[in-house]
Amino acid sequence: xNEIKLFESKEIRSVYHxxxxxxxxxxxVAALTESKDSSQYIRRLRQRDKELNKGWVQIVLPxxxxxxxxxxxxxxxxxxxxxxxxxxxxxxNAEPFKRWLAKTASDVIDEKTNKRLAAYxxxxxxxxxxxxNVKERGVDDEAFKKIIEEGDASLFGGVDVKxxxxxxxxxxxxxxxxxxxxxxxxxxxxxxxxxxxxEDLQGEDEISSEHQSNNDLIRSNLLQKNITPEDLxxxxxxxxxxxxxxxxxxxxx
Numbered sequence: 001x002n003e004i005k006l007f008e009s010k011e012i013r014s015v016y017h018x019x020x021x022x023x024x025x026x027x028x029v030a031a032l033t034e035s036k037d038s039s040q041y042i043r044r045l046r047q048r049d050k051e052l053n054k055g056w057v058q059i060v061l062p063x064x065x066x067x068x069x070x071x072x073x074x075x076x077x078x079x080x081x082x083x084x085x086x087x088x089x090x091x092x093n094a095e096p097f098k099r100w101l102a103k104t105a106s107d108v109i110d111e112k113t114n115k116r117l118a119a120y121x122x123x124x125x126x127x128x129x130x131x132x133n134v135k136e137r138g139v140d141d142e143a144f145k146k147i148i149e150e151g152d153a154s155l156f157g158g159v160d161v162k163x164x165x166x167x168x169x170x171x172x173x174x175x176x177x178x179x180x181x182x183x184x185x186x187x188x189x190x191x192x193x194x195x196x197x198x199e200d201l202q203g204e205d206e207i208s209s210e211h212q213s214n215n216d217l218i219r220s221n222l223l224q225k226n227i228t229p230e231d232l233x234x235x236x237x238x239x240x241x242x243x244x245x246x247x248x249x250x251x252x253x
Contacts, residue, residue, distance in 0.1 A: 015063045015076055021104060022063055022076035025085065032091040049088040059084055079104075119182035120238060123174060126189040133193055134207055143204040150208050151188060154215035155181075159230040167234075176234040184222065184229075188214040 010031040013024040026038040035041035046053040060075040067074075077085065079101055086094050131144050139147070152161060152173065161173050174182065191214040192207070201207050222229055 013065055013074075015065060017061075017063055017076075020078050022061060022078050023082055023101075024065060025060055025075045025077055025082075028077075028082055028085065028097070029089065032086065032089050032093050032097055045085075045088055052084065052088050055084075115179045116182065116235065116238065119179040119186065120174065120177075123182050123186040123189065126186045126193065130189055130193045130196070133196055137196070137201065137207065138203045139207060147204065147208045147211050151185070151192075151211040151215040154212040155185065155188070155219050156230040157219065157228075161230065164230060165234040171237075175238045176236075178232060178235050180222075180227070181229060181232060184218040185215070188218050191217075 010027075012027045012031060015022045015024075025042065029035065029038040029041055029045075033041055046056060052059075059081040060077050062073040063076045064071045065074040065076070082101060083098065086098065091097075127148065131141075134144060134147070156164075162169060162171070165173065165176050167173065167176060174185070177185070188211065192211040195201070195210050195214075196207055199210075201210055219229055
């Protein structure tokens with residue numbers, strides 16, 4: 001994904017890559033200097049700063065950027081890389097640009113976290129509704145927990161996700177899942193709840209079989225898109241302070 005971001009009315013082309021923003025280096029240099037030729041300025045900068053030149057290939061990454069002539073590979077750098085380059089540029093705009101860059105990167109993190117929180121809350125709401133439904137159909141809290149676990153086993157192809165994520169048995173694996181998996185689990189739960197009512201399912205075995213089938217369906221669709229659920233890395237654990245008291249329930253204990 002390409003975007004144009006503005007720093008003091010100056011355009012900074014950016015590319016979203018590996019869950020973070022990368023910024024076109026020549027655009028950053030143009031925004032910080034009075035140079036009419038940013039590429040030439042960068043060449044002189046690397047000649048002056050031997051350490052910067054030595055680590056250049058680790059700092060920059062050629063990425064596909066939209067230009068007037070179409071997509072082209074242009075040197076970009078993430079926040080840390082840009083900070084290193086800025087160290088070698090004497091500019092009155094250096095500090096304001098650092099603050100702008102830090103906020104831009106932070107906004108991305110906040111947006112990603114908010115998507116996870118939304119997916120997490122939707123999942124918990126769906127699980128609460130299913131729990132209330134199945135309790136009227138001969139399923140107690142312990143049996144419901146097994147239904148959820150068996151659904152997870154279907155979604156992750158039998159892989160022990162807690163072991164995969166290297167988390168403790170008493171922890172909730174949902175706290176570590178990315179938004180894609182959380183939405184997937186939520187969708188499977190909604191289907192289970194719907195079909196439990198439609199088919200008038202009763203007892204742990206019938207409802208568990210339905211829930212496993214729906215998670216198998218989610219898994220199948222992800223695999224068709226070359227996404228293997230158990231290979232997706234865990235996210236940073238969601239904190240209770242982020243979730244709020246209203247999200248704490250028996251499902252998370």
